[in-house]
Amino acid sequence: MYMRLDKFLSQTGKFTRAEAKKVIKAKRVRLNGEVVKDGKIKINEDSDKIFLDGELLALNNKEVYYMLNKPIGVVSATRDDKDKTVIDLINFPGRKEDLFPVGRLDKETTGLLIITNDGKFAHDIISPKKHVSKTYEAVVTGKISEKEVKIFSQGMELANEDKLQPAQLDIISYSEKDDTSKVRVIIHEGKYHQVRRMFGAVSQRVLELDRVKIGLLELDDTLERGEYRELTEEELNLIK
Numbered sequence: 641m642y643m644r645l646d647k648f649l650s651q652t653g654k655f656t657r658a659e660a661k662k663v664i665k666a667k668r669v670r671l672n673g674e675v676v677k678d679g680k681i682k683i684n685e686d687s688d689k690i691f692l693d694g695e696l697l698a699l700n701n702k703e704v705y706y707m708l709n710k711p712i713g714v715v716s717a718t719r720d721d722k723d724k725t726v727i728d729l730i731n732f733p734g735r736k737e738d739l740f741p742v743g744r745l746d747k748e749t750t751g752l753l754i755i756t757n758d759g760k761f762a763h764d765i766i767s768p769k770k771h772v773s774k775t776y777e778a779v780v781t782g783k784i785s786e787k788e789v790k791i792f793s794q795g796m797e798l799a800n801e802d803k804l805q806p807a808q809l810d811i812i813s814y815s816e817k818d819d820t821s822k823v824r825v826i827i828h829e830g831k832y833h834q835v836r837r838m839f840g841a842v843s844q845r846v847l848e849l850d851r852v853k854i855g856l857l858e859l860d861d862t863l864e865r866g867e868y869r870e871l872t873e874e875e876l877n878l879i880k
Contacts, residue, residue, distance in 0.1 A: 647660075707871050709753075712748055712749075739757050740756070774826070777852055792807045798831070805827070855878060
């Protein structure tokens with residue numbers, strides 16, 4: 641794969657792009673034994689040998705796992721021509737094009753989203769066979785009753801879908817002033833707009849939707865919207 645030399649240097653995790661340009665200008669970088677003076681030169685990362693002060697450099701390709709508190713208005717994609725993506729929020733020193741979100745949260749949904757470059761890890765989380773639960777807190781129109789709780793627990797049927805697995809619906813509170821309910825929903829699938837469609841099927845509309853938990857992994861409540869951090873080893877063990 642071909643890329644600019646200054647980009648390659650920044651993706652080793654040792655430099656920012658600006659710092660990479662400085663070490664090139666200082667004639668500290670060699671390409672296949674020859675001093676390089678132009679960071680714009682294209683190199684083949686698979687075959688070319690890049691040295692800094694005599695040290696062979698390699699891309700930072702270690703497996704990474706980030707917990708992101710997704711904000712509203714950002715799409716769960718690796719790239720998008722119109723909207724900012726969750727990957728745009730991550731400052732990653734390695735090959736950023738290898739990062740991807742584990743599953744999806746729609747544009748208007750907030751909360752816990754894992755970003756990684758580990759395909760097997762991601763598959764294990766989103767595979768229906770693994771039955772990894774996803775917990776959401778939502779504000780919905782109207783007063784939710786035990787009737788809706790029972791419907792969710794029995795497994796619902798949505799248009800153009802197989803019957804859903806049973807879901808847990810807990811009523812947290814009701815605002816008589818706004819005629820809205822705050823609820824917690826636990827599902828074991830990841831159908832398209834599933835939670836919103838489930839409430840639509842019982843004639844309610846989701847006003848706010850926030851994912852707070854994946855399996856046993858809880859969203860760090862110190863993370864502001866749009867902030868992220870690496871998962872700890874203990875947290876990884878909760879969902880691996």
